[in-house]
Amino acid sequence: xEQTNIIEFKGIHKTYDNSVFGIEDFNLEIPKGAxxxxxxxxxxxxxxxxxxxxxxxxPTSGEILLHxxxxxxxxxxxxxxxxxxxxxxxxxxxxxYDNIAxxxxxxxxxxxxxxxxxxxxxxxxxxxxxxxxxxxxxxxGQQQRIAIARAIxxxxxxxxxxxxxxxxxxxxxxxxxxxxxxxxxELGITFIYVTHDQEEALTMSDLIVVMDDGLIxxxxxxxDIYKRPENAYxxxxxxxxxxxxxFMTGEHEVTFCDTKFPCEETNEVGTKIDAVVRPxxxxxxxxxxxxxxxxxxTSVFKGTFYENQVQxxxxxxxxxxxxxxxxxxxxxxxxxxxAIHLMAYDMTKNHYEGVMNAEYKVExxxxxxxxxxxxxxxxxxxxxxxxVGRDKKPLDVAGTKVSISFESADADLSxxxxxxxxxxxxxxxxxxxxxxxxxxxxxxxxDYYVNDDDLWNVGDYVSVIIPTDKITYRVVR
Amino acid sequence: MxxxxxxxGIPYALFLLxxxxxxxxxxxxxxxxxxxxxxxxxxxxxxxxxxxxxxTLLYSFVIAxxxxxxxxxxxxxxxxxxxxxxxxxxxxxxxIIVLPMWINFTLRLTAMKEILSFLEGNxxxxxxxxxxIGMTYDFLPFMxxxxxxxxxxxxxxxxxxxxxxxxxxxxxxxxxxIPLSMPGIVSGVTMVFLPAMTNYVVLDMMYNSTYIMGxxxxxxxxxxxxxDGSMISTVLLLLIGLLSWISKKAGADTEEGGAIx
Numbered sequence: 059x060e061q062t063n064i065i066e067f068k069g070i071h072k073t074y075d076n077s078v079f080g081i082e083d084f085n086l087e088i089p090k091g092a093x094x095x096x097x098x099x100x101x102x103x104x105x106x107x108x109x110x111x112x113x114x115x116x117p118t119s120g121e122i123l124l125h126x127x128x129x130x131x132x133x134x135x136x137x138x139x140x141x142x143x144x145x146x147x148x149x150x151x152x153x154x155y156d157n158i159a160x161x162x163x164x165x166x167x168x169x170x171x172x173x174x175x176x177x178x179x180x181x182x183x184x185x186x187x188x189x190x191x192x193x194x195x196x197x198x199g200q201q202q203r204i205a206i207a208r209a210i211x212x213x214x215x216x217x218x219x220x221x222x223x224x225x226x227x228x229x230x231x232x233x234x235x236x237x238x239x240x241x242x243x244e245l246g247i248t249f250i251y252v253t254h255d256q257e258e259a260l261t262m263s264d265l266i267v268v269m270d271d272g273l274i275x276x277x278x279x280x281x282d283i284y285k286r287p288e289n290a291y292x293x294x295x296x297x298x299x300x301x302x303x304x305f306m307t308g309e310h311e312v313t314f315c316d317t318k319f320p321c322e323e324t325n326e327v328g329t330k331i332d333a334v335v336r337p338x339x340x341x342x343x344x345x346x347x348x349x350x351x352x353x354x355x356t357s358v359f360k361g362t363f364y365e366n367q368v369q370x371x372x373x374x375x376x377x378x379x380x381x382x383x384x385x386x387x388x389x390x391x392x393x394x395x396x397a398i399h400l401m402a403y404d405m406t407k408n409h410y411e412g413v414m415n416a417e418y419k420v421e422x423x424x425x426x427x428x429x430x431x432x433x434x435x436x437x438x439x440x441x442x443x444x445x446v447g448r449d450k451k452p453l454d455v456a457g458t459k460v461s462i463s464f465e466s467a468d469a470d471l472s473x474x475x476x477x478x479x480x481x482x483x484x485x486x487x488x489x490x491x492x493x494x495x496x497x498x499x500x501x502x503x504x505d506y507y508v509n510d511d512d513l514w515n516v517g518d519y520v521s522v523i524i525p526t527d528k529i530t531y532r533v534v535r
Numbered sequence: 536m537x538x539x540x541x542x543x544g545i546p547y548a549l550f551l552l553x554x555x556x557x558x559x560x561x562x563x564x565x566x567x568x569x570x571x572x573x574x575x576x577x578x579x580x581x582x583x584x585x586x587x588x589x590x591t592l593l594y595s596f597v598i599a600x601x602x603x604x605x606x607x608x609x610x611x612x613x614x615x616x617x618x619x620x621x622x623x624x625x626x627x628x629x630x631i632i633v634l635p636m637w638i639n640f641t642l643r644l645t646a647m648k649e650i651l652s653f654l655e656g657n658x659x660x661x662x663x664x665x666x667x668i669g670m671t672y673d674f675l676p677f678m679x680x681x682x683x684x685x686x687x688x689x690x691x692x693x694x695x696x697x698x699x700x701x702x703x704x705x706x707x708x709x710x711x712x713i714p715l716s717m718p719g720i721v722s723g724v725t726m727v728f729l730p731a732m733t734n735y736v737v738l739d740m741m742y743n744s745t746y747i748m749g750x751x752x753x754x755x756x757x758x759x760x761x762x763d764g765s766m767i768s769t770v771l772l773l774l775i776g777l778l779s780w781i782s783k784k785a786g787a788d789t790e791e792g793g794a795i796x
Contacts, residue, residue: 114695134698147696151714160710161700212700 063123064216064248065111070120072106072272081106081272084120088265093242093249095259098269099295104252111250112141124215140209141218146201147223148193155178155189156314161212179207182241200228206238210245210444219251223258235261236349249398255295260284282320289401293334298404300335300376304499305486312400315373317350321398328488330403330497330505339397341364348390357383405488405507406466411534417443420531423502424480425427427462429531434460459534466507468528470498471520478521482506484514498522556708559737565765568689578766599731602670606678606727607720609671609708614682614719615712620687629683636676642671645738651741658741665741670731677730678723685719725782729775 059167070084075166082105088094096104108113110122113134121128129137140161141208149492150158153429155176161294162172179184183203195202202222209217223231239262242249253259259266260280268275268283268291275295276288288294290301304314305338311323314333347350352370357379364382368375375391383389418431435455445453475481482500494513498506498520506522558774569575582588613632617625635643651665652658658665689712696713714718735749748771 112695112699114698134695134701141698142697143692143696145690145692147690147692149693149696149711149714160697160702164706166702188565196713208700224714 062090065250066121066123066126067107068111068121068123070107070117070122072103072110072115072118076149079401081117083534084272086267086273086277088248088250089247091248092264092370092514093239093251093262094265094267095251095253095263096267096269097253097256097259097295100274102269103272104269108141108220108250108252108427112139112218112248113137113215138215140212140214140216141220142202142205142209142222142396144220144222145206146198146205146222148201148204148208150193152193153189154185154193154196157204158208160208167213167242175211179211182210182244183207184237199234200225200295202226203237204233206241210241210247214247216248216250217245219249221253222251223255231258238262260296268295270295271277280371286399287334289402290332290334293332293399293401297500298337298376300337300340302333302335302373302523303330305330305342306400310395312398315370315375319349319398320395321394322396322398323398325398325400325402328486328495330405330486330507332401332403334399334401335393335397337365337376337378338363340357340375340396341392341394342368342377342379342383343390345390348392350391351399352391354383354385354387356385364459383511403507405497408466408469408507410462410463410504412460412462414455416456416458418455420452420460422462424504427458427529427531428526429492429529431455433534434458436532457524460535461532462529463532464524464529466495467509468512468525469506469508470523471498471508471512471514472523473518473520475519478523479503480506481519484516484518484520487514489514551635555670559772562768565761566769569762573609578762581763582770591748591751592770598666598670599728599772601667602674602731603678603724603728605667605671605704606675610678610682611716611720612725614679614686617679617783618683618686619691628677629742632679633676637700640673641736641740641765644673647672648740658666662741667736669737669741670734673734673737674727676754681722682716682719685716689715720781725779733771734776 061501065086065088067086070081072081074080084103084107085345096107098104106115113129113132113136115129115356120130122130124137132459151161154161158176158179159172161176167175176189176444177186180188183206185200185207185257185379186322188200188204189198193204196204202225205222223234235258236251236346238251239299242262251262260283264285265277266280267277270291276283276292278286283292283296287296287299293299302314304312306312306325306327306428307318308327310320310321312319312331319333321333341348350370350497352368352375355363355367355369357366359382360378363378363380366377366379366383368377368389370391377391410422412420412427414420414431418429420427420429431445432440435445435447435453438453439447440446441450445455447453471476480498480500482498484496485499486497487504488495490509493509493511496510496514498508498510501505508522513524546770566578567574569577608717614696616622617629617632622628647669648658650669655661655665680772693711693715694707697707702710735753738750752764752771755761755767
């Protein structure tokens, strides 16, 4: 396949005056001729990016390149790009022919050429002979086809589709998904599709960009995204999944749910991981025949399979089966080595979230932190022990969520309890050549990653010391 | 106690009968009779042979046309910016525009007169201009409101779609915004043009010596010439009926209806 990029986002930033939402440093390359889907929940910035390609919104900073040329300032009518809008956006006072011919007439093409082109696209969208119909006499699905026809008749280099199937019913949506895929193959142009529907993305795309909160979570083929999610967010967003936190306890051996599993993938021994197992890859077998035995909580018929919740100690596992079970049945849970996908934790950083109290301290389950409140809120200062804004009026900041983060390299361990900010037991050790990477688990089950030169043992009770100037605080919006 | 729809309609039907249908019949009676109560077309013929009456009709028409055009020119962009929220406190601005409607309009015109005489020295220097200013000022809210209503409901995606398909700003206005706001334009024009044809208070107050249709009728009635006055009223009524029929047809042609105030 050709590997030239038709669109490139370079360091795109977008901020709004009156909104907390924004896009920060967005970089993406879209290969020519591909069917690319921007997938994410509403408010993740996917539609904003699409509107930037279309020219309806300008990035605050950064460049959008079309064939390597910056098109940032080009108005929409000067771009070789057409859009299929969410609610079709057909002109209600024109008939179907005039709607489709709108762009062609502006280009001053001869009438017989326009006629031929309109006829051809109506053929492509399977609505032959609809020229004279009024928009209001068409069903939602037909209107959507006309909207597509109106866009592709201009032979754009890129077709943008903004959740075009959102308003259709389930069956129609399924049909249109296949139809769009067929059209993409037939036309050979680049499709950039925006949706929050993961099934739609998996069905149609060559490339999926999973987004959350203005950030790219993963870019990959549908298979990559489904089978090899890079982080817990993607694993959870795409399809049903069981995500278990555990540790590597050997070469090709992982421990989660208090059980050792052989697995095909591997990572450094001692690494904290999230293991992703899809429900369809967990097999329920006879008692004693699986990796461990669990008790059935619920078993629900889903048409082609039964969906079972299995309880094992404090863990709950979702598994599919061909046969129904009754609540209380004891079953063996079997997970094959190739069904386990491992995602390593980033153990170089620690992130927590606390809530600010009335004394401007940040309370977290394990400890209370004391940030400099004036640095958290721009323009504020302390007057007589009260935090005030620029206008010298007291700020009500109690209840504000604050993220707390520090580098593992900045933290130290001590065997004297309460010398640090939190106490816990060492849960795992990885030797990193010149230092050890420790995971310390607190009473409340929070993990702290600490790099230390000294050797401790798993199970040692230690205190985690973090120099106050090494902790970064940020208001969570 | 439950009323049927027919019963609830009785008060209005009575009102209609006494204050609309009966006076109309009286007007028609006088229009087609002479001093001795005999049926005649003489009044009708006289109106169309009377140069002064026809001149006044034309003059009224021109004043109404200019007033309507000016109102449309001012109200259209105003309504657009108010409806699309491009300016902060849009609702407050709309209120400021609508507010004069709540004040007695002779009072408003008196105020306007003071301002104009201050600017021009003497109102008599520019009677035509003053009339147009007064009329436009008086009728502007009636144009802004229906336009604002249609534009507020206008789907902005259609404008995006047109630009996406290659339309420049001028094409967007001509091919998308004007067709979409047509219901508002039609009702705005109806609400300004027809009353402007007969409004003679503004002319009176602005010292415009030339008669407008309304004052012509008034002058006949005050001279106890019921028959010619009624004839002019009838002609005017037919004219207004014709114009509303045309504007109604224009409104029906724009598929996306609504907002006819």
